[in-house]
Amino acid sequence: MQIKDIGGEFGLIKKIKDKIKLFSDDVVVGIGDDAAVLNYDKNNYILFTTDMIVENDHFSQKYWTPEQIGKLAIEQNASDIAAMGGIPRFAIISLALPSDIDVEFVDKLYGGINEKAIKHKINIVGGNITHSEKIIVNVSLLGFVEKKFLALRSSAKAGDSIFCSGDVGSSTAGLELLRHNLKGNSVKSHLEPRCRLELARKLVKVGINSMIDVSDGVASEVKHICEESNVGAVIYSGKLPISKDTIIDSKKLKKDAVDFALYGGEDFELVFTADKSKLNKMKKLDVTMIGEIVDKKYGIKLIRDNKKQNIESGFDHFRRLRV
Amino acid sequence: MQIKDIGGEFGLIKKIKDKIKLFSDDVVVGIGDDAAVLNYDKNNYILFTTDMIVENDHFSQKYWTPEQIGKLAIEQNASDIAAMGGIPRFAIISLALPSDIDVEFVDKLYGGINEKAIKHKINIVGGNITHSEKIIVNVSLLGFVEKKFLALRSSAKAGDSIFCSGDVGSSTAGLELLRHNLKGNSVKSHLEPRCRLELARKLVKVGINSMIDVSDGVASEVKHICEESNVGAVIYSGKLPISKDTIIDSKKLKKDAVDFALYGGEDFELVFTADKSKLNKMKKLDVTMIGEIVDKKYGIKLIRDNKKQNIESGFDHFRRLRV
Numbered sequence: 001m002q003i004k005d006i007g008g009e010f011g012l013i014k015k016i017k018d019k020i021k022l023f024s025d026d027v028v029v030g031i032g033d034d035a036a037v038l039n040y041d042k043n044n045y046i047l048f049t050t051d052m053i054v055e056n057d058h059f060s061q062k063y064w065t066p067e068q069i070g071k072l073a074i075e076q077n078a079s080d081i082a083a084m085g086g087i088p089r090f091a092i093i094s095l096a097l098p099s100d101i102d103v104e105f106v107d108k109l110y111g112g113i114n115e116k117a118i119k120h121k122i123n124i125v126g127g128n129i130t131h132s133e134k135i136i137v138n139v140s141l142l143g144f145v146e147k148k149f150l151a152l153r154s155s156a157k158a159g160d161s162i163f164c165s166g167d168v169g170s171s172t173a174g175l176e177l178l179r180h181n182l183k184g185n186s187v188k189s190h191l192e193p194r195c196r197l198e199l200a201r202k203l204v205k206v207g208i209n210s211m212i213d214v215s216d217g218v219a220s221e222v223k224h225i226c227e228e229s230n231v232g233a234v235i236y237s238g239k240l241p242i243s244k245d246t247i248i249d250s251k252k253l254k255k256d257a258v259d260f261a262l263y264g265g266e267d268f269e270l271v272f273t274a275d276k277s278k279l280n281k282m283k284k285l286d287v288t289m290i291g292e293i294v295d296k297k298y299g300i301k302l303i304r305d306n307k308k309q310n311i312e313s314g315f316d317h318f319r320r321l322r323v
Numbered sequence: 324m325q326i327k328d329i330g331g332e333f334g335l336i337k338k339i340k341d342k343i344k345l346f347s348d349d350v351v352v353g354i355g356d357d358a359a360v361l362n363y364d365k366n367n368y369i370l371f372t373t374d375m376i377v378e379n380d381h382f383s384q385k386y387w388t389p390e391q392i393g394k395l396a397i398e399q400n401a402s403d404i405a406a407m408g409g410i411p412r413f414a415i416i417s418l419a420l421p422s423d424i425d426v427e428f429v430d431k432l433y434g435g436i437n438e439k440a441i442k443h444k445i446n447i448v449g450g451n452i453t454h455s456e457k458i459i460v461n462v463s464l465l466g467f468v469e470k471k472f473l474a475l476r477s478s479a480k481a482g483d484s485i486f487c488s489g490d491v492g493s494s495t496a497g498l499e500l501l502r503h504n505l506k507g508n509s510v511k512s513h514l515e516p517r518c519r520l521e522l523a524r525k526l527v528k529v530g531i532n533s534m535i536d537v538s539d540g541v542a543s544e545v546k547h548i549c550e551e552s553n554v555g556a557v558i559y560s561g562k563l564p565i566s567k568d569t570i571i572d573s574k575k576l577k578k579d580a581v582d583f584a585l586y587g588g589e590d591f592e593l594v595f596t597a598d599k600s601k602l603n604k605m606k607k608l609d610v611t612m613i614g615e616i617v618d619k620k621y622g623i624k625l626i627r628d629n630k631k632q633n634i635e636s637g638f639d640h641f642r643r644l645r646v
Contacts, residue, residue, distance in 0.1 A: 001425065001426045001427065002422070002423060002424070002425065002426065003420065003422065003424065003426060003429070004422070005426070006426055009452050009453070012426070012429065012452055013452060015426075015430070016433055019433060019434075019437060020437060020440070020447045021437070021440070021441055022446050022448075023444045023445075023446055024412065024413075024446050026412075027413070027446050027448055029448075030446070030447070030448040030449060031447070031448065031449050031450070032449075033449075035449065036413065036415060036448035036449040038413060038448070038465075041364070046465075048413060048415055048448060048449065048463075048465060049415065049449065050415045050416075050417050050449070050450060050451060050461070050463050051417065051451055052417040052419055052451065052453060052459065052461055054419055054453065054454075054455040054459065056456075057419075057453065057454050057455050057456075058453070089347065089349075090347075090350070090359065090361060090371060092359060092371055092372065092373045092463060093373075094373050094374065094375040094461050096375055096377055096380075096459075097326065099325070099326065099327070100325060101325070101326065102324065102325065103324045103325065103326060103328070103329055103335070103338075104324065106326070106335065107338070110339055110342060111342075114342060114343060114344070117343070117344070118344055121346045122346075123345045123346055123347050123350050123353070124343045124353070124354070125345075125350055125352075125353040125354065125359035125361065125371060126353060126354050126355075126356075126358065126359040126371065126372065126373070127354070127373060128373060128374055128375065129332050129335055129336060130332070130375055130377065130380065130381070131377075131380050132377040132380050132457070132459075133379075133380075133457075134455070134456075134457075136375065136377065136419075136455075136459060138373070138375055138417050138461040138463075140371075140373050140415060140461075140463035142361075142369075142371060142465070
């Protein structure tokens with residue numbers, strides 16, 4: 001039996017989650033959110049997350065500069081801390097490198113890591129370096145969040161509005177352009193995504209009910225929120241925030257940008273839900289209302305071209321490769 | 324310029340350390356010890372460490388069972404926490420797997436991870452799974468240590484005795500047997516190393532001055548302690564704890580077991596220094612006195628066959644591959 005036979009990446013995570021054993025009352029949230037949540041002190045939690053990027057799976061030297069590889073490794077992890085409403089503080093980095101790699105390349109890669117670490121005031125406190133045929137960068141990040149500001153996937157409520165930050169689909173449009181040897185402004189979104197740490201902090205201060213970052217497409221993220229919160233959802237595809245550049249680049253590819261937004265990934269924007277009473281405050285921020293949370297019995301539906309559809313699955317790391 | 328031209332793994336770590344910027348007074352020890360040390364509360368520090376193993380670099384499916392791969396990933400990290408005198412508490416795991424891998428294999432690998440997590444009471448609180456051609460397991464571990472028990476590489480004092488726990492060299496003897504298609508009891512030491520968490524806690528309670536775990540050979544570990552503590556050392560090769568099995572297996576390989584102990588690695592034993600007044604208490608534990616710390620001006624010397632030698636470098640992940 002292969003991983004695809006048990007539902008891919010997410011089926012495997014469920015299988016693993018069912019088997020592990022916890023020994024501590026300090027685990028507030030374990031496997032199943034963007035970061036683990038651990039007790040810290042009276043007012044704060046520790047957040048703990050990790051993410052790995054592997055050459056030719058998540059990036060390729062053909063398209064990425066070494067600086068961009070380093071930046072991606074940090075942004076991807078910081079985005080998980082953002083999705084919890086928190087502030088990243090300490091990082092440790094595992095680097096695996098081919099033996100014939102140029103020191104200048106490693107310098108530049110670490111230059112990218114440092115640039116983003118400085119931007120987000122993340123302290124790089126350790127790590128290790130080892131050998132492998134392909135370049136691998138694994139970042140683990142410790143952050144903190146005030147208990148009152150913690151944002152989980154599991155606390156969406158029927159009646160909540162669903163929001164999406166910035167614009168989505170551009171990273172996937174950029175990836176597809178690269179694959180087809182085409183040019184367009186979306187390419188930069190794919191090669192240099194940036195996480196929404198500052199916006200996330202504003203959102204938790206306004207007051208939201210649930211949040212997740214967009215790593216696997218909006219549809220997949222809404223699905224995660226619904227599964228963890230035991231609710232249903234309606235997404236209006238016409239409301240998805242998609243930039244003009246993404247639409248232009250999608251046309252070059254003869255694709256619908258809405259599919260990139262729903263089923264692409266790596267945008268590192270935020271999908272979150274909040275009570276309708278927050279709508280006015282949200283209007284002042286870089287977010288768009290894209291749907292609403294409903295009772296579980298209605299399932300997760302997409303209104304597209306005036307028709308009600310079931311949503312498909314999002315990006316699965318075992319369904320297709322990125323580069 | 325390649326990594327070997329700047330002194331390999333350790334040259335590269337130094338280069339990286341020189342460039343990073345710290346933003347927090349809570350970083351007690353950053354890059355350069357077995358784990359990072361962060362302020363936690365009045366009496367305790369947080370320990371934070373990570374380690375990666377990559378298929379065909381650190382293990383091979385030819386020799387390792389999936390359970391052994393999982394166990395290695397945990398033991399290697401727990402050993403870093405042991406070397407700081409601490410207790411591991413929370414782990415997050417990055418797994419990269421080929422798409423055609425059998426689910427049963429992943430189950431067994433996670434079985435090995437779980438077995439060791441349960442043994443050490445480590446809570447697995449998160450992680451991620453992605454695709455790669457080779458199996459990669461990256462574990463990040465959070466632990467805690469009482470401030471009074473923190474053991475660093477940097478606090479050895481001239482006059483200290485140098486000790487080594489258990490026996491050393493057997494993991495490298497086992498690896499060499501595998502490489503030469505030979506059999507022997509050392510093979511198990513290579514495939515199933517275990518860290519010395521319990522012993523480490525006893526040692527910090529007796530009172531030691533500095534500690535490190537044996538990942539790159541005793542010579543390399545003593546060198547790290549000396550560099551970080553600004554001292555010199557004398558190691559008596561005749562006193563190195565080497566098991567009968569290791570000696571028997573080394574003879575099969577026509578090698579000197581002392582070289583495996585000094586320049587091998589992956590034993591996950593502890594090398595530490597303590598004031599001579601602790602000698603009697605140490606005699607009750609599974610440790611052996613192997614040398615002494617001297618003034619820096621005397622350098623780091625090895626007494627072998629009644630001759631004084633300079634020590635060579637230890638295992639460098641860019642100097643040779645393991646499997």
